Amino acid sequence: MPFETYRIHEVPDDVLAALDYCYEQGWTDGLPVVPPVTDRVEATLAYEGRPPQAVIATHPATGLQLSVHAAAVNAVMAGCLPEYFPVLIAAFEAMDKPQFNFHGSTASTGGSAPLLIVSGPVADDIGMNADVNLFGPGNRANATIGRAVRLILRNVFQMIPGISDKSTQGHPGKYSFCIAERARGNPWPLLCEAQGYPPGVSSVTVFAAGGFYNVENHGGNTPEQILGSVADAMANYGCITLGQSIVILAPEHMRIIADASWSREDAQSYLFARAKRPVEGMRNVGKYRDSEYDKQHDGASHPLVELGQFHRGLWPEDILITMGGGDAGGHSCFVPSWSRGRGSIMQHKPIGVCIDCC
Amino acid sequence: MRLYDPTSSGPQRTLYRAAAIANLDGRTMGVLENGKLNAVEMLRELAALFEAHHGCTLRAVYSKSNPSAPAPAGVLAQAAAEVDFLITGLGD
Numbered sequence: 001m002p003f004e005t006y007r008i009h010e011v012p013d014d015v016l017a018a019l020d021y022c023y024e025q026g027w028t029d030g031l032p033v034v035p036p037v038t039d040r041v042e043a044t045l046a047y048e049g050r051p052p053q054a055v056i057a058t059h060p061a062t063g064l065q066l067s068v069h070a071a072a073v074n075a076v077m078a079g080c081l082p083e084y085f086p087v088l089i090a091a092f093e094a095m096d097k098p099q100f101n102f103h104g105s106t107a108s109t110g111g112s113a114p115l116l117i118v119s120g121p122v123a124d125d126i127g128m129n130a131d132v133n134l135f136g137p138g139n140r141a142n143a144t145i146g147r148a149v150r151l152i153l154r155n156v157f158q159m160i161p162g163i164s165d166k167s168t169q170g171h172p173g174k175y176s177f178c179i180a181e182r183a184r185g186n187p188w189p190l191l192c193e194a195q196g197y198p199p200g201v202s203s204v205t206v207f208a209a210g211g212f213y214n215v216e217n218h219g220g221n222t223p224e225q226i227l228g229s230v231a232d233a234m235a236n237y238g239c240i241t242l243g244q245s246i247v248i249l250a251p252e253h254m255r256i257i258a259d260a261s262w263s264r265e266d267a268q269s270y271l272f273a274r275a276k277r278p279v280e281g282m283r284n285v286g287k288y289r290d291s292e293y294d295k296q297h298d299g300a301s302h303p304l305v306e307l308g309q310f311h312r313g314l315w316p317e318d319i320l321i322t323m324g325g326g327d328a329g330g331h332s333c334f335v336p337s338w339s340r341g342r343g344s345i346m347q348h349k350p351i352g353v354c355i356d357c358c
Numbered sequence: 359m360r361l362y363d364p365t366s367s368g369p370q371r372t373l374y375r376a377a378a379i380a381n382l383d384g385r386t387m388g389v390l391e392n393g394k395l396n397a398v399e400m401l402r403e404l405a406a407l408f409e410a411h412h413g414c415t416l417r418a419v420y421s422k423s424n425p426s427a428p429a430p431a432g433v434l435a436q437a438a439a440e441v442d443f444l445i446t447g448l449g450d
Contacts, residue, residue, distance in 0.1 A: 007363035018359050027364050036362045060428070064366045073364040104426025109449075155364040289395070341393075343426055 006052075006069060008038070022077070026160075029150050029175060033077040044072040047085040056089055057096035059157045061103045066092055066156050071148075074155055078148035083126050084141055086352040087204055088148050091116050094206040094349040101344045105208035106159045110339030111167030114149050115209035115246065116178040117322075119191035120202025122351050123180035130180035132326030134248070135212060135333070146176030171211045182324045185251055187258035191322055194264070195348050202351045205320065207246055208344035210239060210336040218330040223257045226332075227270050233334045234275035234312045234319075237285050242292055242314055243337030244346055247271065247321040250332045254323045268316035273304045275312040282310050292341070320346060379443055382412040388441035389416065390433070392425035397448045404445055417441045 011021045018035035022028055034040075045052055045068065052069035059065070068089070075088055095102045095114060105112045118128055129139035137143055153159045161167065167174075181191055188194075192203040213236075217229040226249075234245055247267075249257065257267060282288035288310070295314070296305055302315040313319060325331070338344050379385065389405055391397040398419065408414040420437055422429040437444050 009361040009363060011359045011361060013359045018361065021361070035359065036364060038360045038362055041362050066366070069362070070364060070366060073362045077364060098427075101424070101427055104424070108426060151364065156366045158366075291393075341424075343424055 011035070027077065027151070027155055029147065029154065031175075033151070034079050036073045036076045040076045041069070041072045044075055044080070044082040044085050045069065047082045048072070048089055057092045057102075059103060060098070060101075061107075062158070064157050066152060070156050071152060074151040075144075075148045078151050079140065079144040080148055081126070081140070081144075084145050084148075087116075087118055087122065087126070087141075087145050090204045090349040090351040091145075091149060091206055092152065094204060094347040097347045099345040100206060100208065100347045102208075105338045105344045106153055106157070107164055107166060108339055108343075109166050109168045110210060111170040111174070112208040112210050112338030112344070113171065113173035113177045114153075115173065115207045115335060116146060116149065117181055117191065117205040117207070117246070117320075118145075118178070118202065118351070119181040119195075119205065119322075120197075120351070121200065122202035123183070128180035130182035130184075130324055134179050134182075134325045135177075142178050142180070143176050146173075146178030149178070150174060150176065173209060173212065177209060179248070179324055181322050182251070185254075186323045187254065188264045188322065191320070191348070192350075197350050201353055203348050204351055205346055205348040207244070207320070207335070207346040208338040209246065210338050213334045213336070215332045215334055216330060217253070217332075220253075220330075221256060223260050223262050223267070223270070226253045226256055227267060228274060230332060230334055231271050231274035234271065234336070235277050237277065237281070237287065239336040240275070240277055240282075240287070240310065240312050241337065241340050242296060242312075242342050243340070243344075244313055244318040244342070245271075245275075245320070245337065246335035246346075247319060248324040248333050248335070249321065250325045250329055251323060251327050252330050253332050264321060265316070267321055268319045269304060271319050271321070272302070272311060272313060272316040273306075276306065276309040279308055279310060314342075382408065382414060382443075385412065385414050385442040386417040386440070387414050388418045388420055388437050388444045390420045390422065390429060390437065390444050390446040392422055392446065392448065394425050394448050400448055401445055408445075420444075 019032045054068045055065045057066040128141040159165045220226045389401040405416045
């Protein structure tokens with residue numbers, strides 16, 4: 001589709017007027033956007049090998065499609081540099097997988113936001129932050145890639161608050177929720193390696209995230225103490241479900257775990273076994289359901305599942321755990337899955353390459 | 359200044375609606391519950407109103423395990439073959 005066939009808006013040659021125009025069209029997330037001028041969009045498209053009209057994702061309920069071109073327009077509006085574009089493309093390819101359920105996760109009263117975790121060399125290549133203030137503002141790549149996701153959900157897929165986005169409260173991650181996995185000092189295989197990608201290939205993991213819980217522990221000195229506090233956060237009555245979890249360990253906490261030679265699998269099993277609530281407690285807060293308990297305790301249940309207890313998730317592999325953040329501070333985090341149950345399962349895709357496209 | 363439009367430019371879908379039922383009296387109905395808390399109970403109450411007011415018959419209760427994804431195609435096909443109309447829900 002030639003560029004001249006895409007819809008163009010002619011606005012006065014004044015940046016502030018163009019900013020206001022974007023607001024008037026309803027194209028923003030409440031913050032000013034970069035006006036999507038044609039030459040910047042075309043420069044962004046140069047970082048994707050497929051033609052502009054290629055479809056990256058299709059909304060399962062409405063049939064609305066995300067083209068490479070529309071993704072580039074929204075990437076410019078978010079403030080992305082062209083070299084960030086492959087990450088954004090890969091993220092939506094991952095979200096397009098049926099198991100991610102991006103309609104439900106973005107329309108629900110649960111108010112989740114897609115959390116992107118970028119793993120591998122591309123994080124350094126494009127200057128992402130995996131360090132101090134990991135989830136906070138200040139890094140262009142982290143901030144704008146995450147923001148582009150939200151702009152696409154609004155502008156392309158029309159997930160508009162109050163109309164098709166029925167979030168009761170939402171959370172700040174709906175502005176931007178994108179981090180890089182920390183490789184420096186990480187004792188475990190990076191996610192891109194654990195996910196099975198060839199050496200040198202980076203990946204993005206997408207997760208319908210319900211919120212962010214800081215887990216503070218400055219007194220624990222053993223893996224059991226550190227992960228015990230994480231497990232307690234994971235089991236809070238406000239979010240315990242059969243859903244998945246993300247745990248990002250601060251380097252201080254990871255050092256304690258690594259010094260004891262615990263593997264990722266050791267940590268996952270420990271967390272799964274302890275992130276639980278008794279059935280009576282679940283009943284007391286009105287969150288017990290026979291069908292969910294049965295699903296966790298049926299014949300295929302994991303050996304760590306305990307009778308009379310409701311665990312978070314179905315098995316240890318439901319817990320993605322890695323490292324991120326600054327060197328100082330005993331502050332890790334737990335990110336729960338969207339709302340109740342297993343309505344969305346985290347997905348991942350390689351960045352900038354096609355592994356299985358034969 | 360020339361700005362590209364950021365909204366979807368994909369093909370317009372043609373949407374179809376099922377033909378309206380002219381008269382509910384004596385019809386068979388089904389319930390499609392979406393797994394949410396109290397969905398079955400609420401929808402059965404609603405079905406009882408159709409039974410009382412229009413002499414409808416509740417033929418079947420269908421289920422889907424994911425409330426935010428479309429019902430499996432097989433479930434909808436079965437319902438279409440077995441009942442005249444379907445009541446579904448719930449939201450939160």
